[in-house]
Amino acid sequence: MTILLIIVGMCLVTMIPRLIPAFVMEKLQFRPWVNRWLSAIPYAALGALIFPGIMTVVPEQPIIGVIGGVVAILLATFGLNVVLVVIGAIITVFLLTM
Amino acid sequence: MGTKELMQTQPNKSESVKMFQKGLAVGFPIMLGYLPIALTYGVLAKQAGMSLTELTLMSAMVFAGASQFMGANMIAVGSGAVEIIIATFVLNFRHFVMSLSFMNQLRGVALKWKIPLTLGLTDETFAVSALNPDEAKKEKGAYFYAAIIIVAYLSWVLGSLLGGILGDIIPQKLSQSMGIALYAMFIGLLVPSVKKELKVGLIAIVAMLLNASCVQLGMSTGWAIVVGTVVGGMSGIYLLKEEKEE
Incomplete structure (x- = not known):
């Protein structure tokens, strides 16, 4: 019963913040600078999601995550599809932790 | 990958189906990243003392990986409900910011679409959707984003359930290596934009x-x-x- 309560609570505090912007954005029009800020959010979010989190892939050896990341950067720079970038990084980390 | 082939054949199908299939193809890397993590979550949640129904329900209702790991861990050590819920709020609040950006991108889309789309927003569905902004301006573009989210959601929920049923089936070394998958996906999304x-x-x-x-x-x-x-x-x-x- 308590677990069910926890799940419902977690659901509400996750879903409500996700939902509010849908209604806010219906009503508001923004100045150009706000639009520029909002269009920069995806790139900023990607940056913040990648680093420093990537160093925790193998918590005892942060360098392994970093090397996997560098391999991903190289593969992506060569123009490989995201799926191949992901597989390449997985193989790299796997080989490094053998 | 079969979706890609499908996209090229059958030229005269409706626009919504085409958009949906395109979304499936673009969303496929999320599945690759989610499945191993979802399996691990399922195993961990089971060990934390959650039933199969509870752990699957959590994935279906919360749909936010990191907070579910945290939630399962806190349940395991006997933390209070209020404490767990507040920690979840803090951890997931970033989706509010992402949703602001995503909803701004979807201005041309009807509210009845935007509501389910934003409820399905995670770091990964946001990243993939936000870096494919052109579909938002196309007719039936909502189907494209819906497909991305459905792929992600099903991978997450079914993966959790499987993890709970099967237990530790992926060797630890492999599942650790697969921990880089989502980071690599983020990099694979970011690099082409940086090149441009x-x-x-x-x-x-x-x-x-x-x-x-x-x-x-x-x-x-x-x-x-x-x-x-x-x-x-x-x-x-x-x-x-x-x-x-x-």
């Missing part, structure tokens, strides 16, 4: 440094990502000047 527009990479680096500094200062991961995203995104106010003003 270097400034975009600068925005990401500013956000990375801000996030890392906040973590160093002892801020929780959740708030550090929010600060990195919001303040890092502000660099775009200057960096993205004289560009397409939508």
Whole structure:
């Protein structure tokens, strides 16, 4: 019963913040600078999601995550599809932790 | 990968089906990243004492990986419900910021579409959707984003259930290696944009440094990502000047 309560609570505090912007954005029009800020959010979010989190892939050896990341950067720079970038990084980390 | 082939054949099918299939193809890397993590979550949640129904329900209702790992861990050590819920709020608040950006991108889409789409917003569905902004302006573009989210949602929920049923089936070394998958996906999404527009990479680096500094200062991961995203995104106010003003 308590677990069910926890799940419902977690659901509400996750879903409500996700939902509010849908209604806010219906009503508001923004100045150009706000639009520029909002269009920069995806790139900023990607940056913040990648680093420093990537160093925790193998918590005892942060360098392994970093090397996997560098391999991903190289593969992506060569123009490989995201799926191949992901597989390449997985193989790299796997080989490094053998 | 079969979806890609399907896209090329059958030229005269409806626009919504085409958009949906395109979304499935674009969303496929999320499945690759989610499945191993979902399986691990299922195993861990089971060990934390949650029933199969509870752990699957959590995936279906919360749909936010990191917070579910945290939730399962806190349940295992007997934390109070209020404490777990507050920690979840903090950790997932970043989705509020992402949703603001995503909903701004979807201005041309009807509210009845935007509601389910934003409820399905995670770091990964946001990243993939936001880096494919053109579909938002096309007719039936909502189907494209819906497909991305459905792939992600099903992978997450079914993966959790499987993890709970099967237990530890992936060797530990392999599942650890697969931990890089989502990071690699983020990199694979970011790099092509940086190649097109270097400034975009600068925005990401500013956000990375801000996030890392906040973590160093002892801020929780959740708030550090929010600060990195919001303040890092502000660099775009200057960096993205004289560009397409939508």
